[in-house]
Amino acid sequence: MPAISPAFANPVFDTQATFRAVMDAMARPGETRAVPAALTPPAPLSPSAAALALTLLDYETPFWLDAALAEVDDVARWLKFHTGATATANPEQAVFAFAADPLALPPLGAFSQGTPDFPDRSTTLILQVAAFTGGLPLTLSGPGVAGRRVFAPSPVPPDFAVDLRANTGRFPCGVDIIFAGPGSVAALPRSTRIATMRTDEDR
């Protein structure tokens, strides 16, 4: 059996700190929050995405990995060992989906959208990005945003803005997205309204 690297040094405090960061990030779409990142998960899983996994996953939450993560067996093994969660190849069955290569992400509609009775059953997407600035500029408005906020994660999938708007249109269904950047996270919940800088017609 290949070596599995350790998880958090202080599981209770570190997962609480990470949970707090995710909760605040969800409440303030597009703002970044620092997460504890002293982890050495198997590449290409990033330390911040690993911190989210250790905090959010348990035996009841099947996870889906994109092609970049799935081709390294150690990633799924590490997640299963530390969280007890099971892997699924079907994005519709995943409670959490991890993507190391946002450019190859399937459309957001491919994931579980929840149902009108149980919108909470949708997939939460964890997208590893290199930066929160300098990418596709999105103008955010809606709950948790005072006025407008510009958020430009990089890299993002092609046609991401169109896909995000379709996702918002499915409210109360739809997926929530957490961006895992180096050392910090940001989020785009399904309730956030999105406009790109150039076509600012969306309200």
Add this chain to the structure above:
Amino acid sequence: MRQAAMATFAAAETAELRVALESMGSTDAVEIRKPETGLVMVRGRIGGDGAPFNVGEATVTRCVVRIASGETGFSYILGRDHEKGRLAALCDALWQNRDRRAEIDTLIIAPVRQRLAREREESRARTDATRVDFFTLVRGED
């Protein structure tokens, strides 16, 4: 057999494991899963073949360590003794290493099994002293 060895480590006293491991020298290990305590549901069957039912929850501590030579040791022990959880996992890892297995066998497994057998025998003898044999008189009515 590894399963039997792990059961022996789990049944050992913390001090037995600590003393034996200290006498073995170099037993550095990385804690992959730090000792953590939780509950497991214990299930049982009446008489061994009745319908399974939940007896109750038991407190269990588990731990996983990796030693320098690469073996990964696991432990699941009853109770909340984190030190014992770590030591038992360490024993399991060392037991899997060909060069250390003999040491573990002679320093831990053999003496612990001996002690457990002796205690079982003592308890059996104590119980046996109060044995009552029941028998039914046949009344011969039919």
